[in-house]
Amino acid sequence: MDTNQKNSDNAIPITNALPRDRDWGSTLARRLTFIREWRGMSVGAVARDSHFTVERINDIETGMETWLSSSDRQLLALALKVDASILQEVETRARLEPAADPVRFEAIVADIRDSILSGLKEIECPQCGQTMRCRVQEGLDMEGQPTYRAKAFCVKCPFVI
Numbered sequence: 001m002d003t004n005q006k007n008s009d010n011a012i013p014i015t016n017a018l019p020r021d022r023d024w025g026s027t028l029a030r031r032l033t034f035i036r037e038w039r040g041m042s043v044g045a046v047a048r049d050s051h052f053t054v055e056r057i058n059d060i061e062t063g064m065e066t067w068l069s070s071s072d073r074q075l076l077a078l079a080l081k082v083d084a085s086i087l088q089e090v091e092t093r094a095r096l097e098p099a100a101d102p103v104r105f106e107a108i109v110a111d112i113r114d115s116i117l118s119g120l121k122e123i124e125c126p127q128c129g130q131t132m133r134c135r136v137q138e139g140l141d142m143e144g145q146p147t148y149r150a151k152a153f154c155v156k157c158p159f160v161i
């Protein structure tokens with residue numbers, strides 16, 4: 001990401017250096033709260049700029065959501081005008097239980113598929129954080145048209161798509 005990028009309606013540049021003299025939090029919840037207050041933003045302002053709902057920002061700030069998809073992370077980081085790595089480094093990939101939250105599981109799998117099809121080769125396993133083996137499987141459908149399927153498997157845990 002271009003760290004010199006400027007937002008037209010706000011002169012604060014995107015930063016990858018938070019103030020070292022303060023505790024910016026070691027969890028996604030605390031870090032979001034810290035950066036939001038540091039930027040002088042309300043929950044509503046962050047929600048508006050990231051296109052998240054206010055409820056979702058509150059869920060993240062209360063620790064109910066501890067992991068962001070790559071596209072959501074980019075949106076939230078842009079709203080906060082920080083580098084996405086600042087959020088990613090404190091995310092925790094709690095072991096994903098498909099049966100516990102099938103909707104979220106499907107969303108995460110869909111995000112991984114999109115990332116693979118867009119050319120990403122190094123994607124972290126949503127269950128254990130290990131880098132997965134990813135590839136695009138090319139084939140033909142019944143009409144002879146080419147098809148592209150995203151495949152991924154974790155070398156450490158049983159996760160596979």
Ligand SMILES: [Zn+2]
Nearest residue numbers: 125128154157
């Ligand atoms: Zn894994």
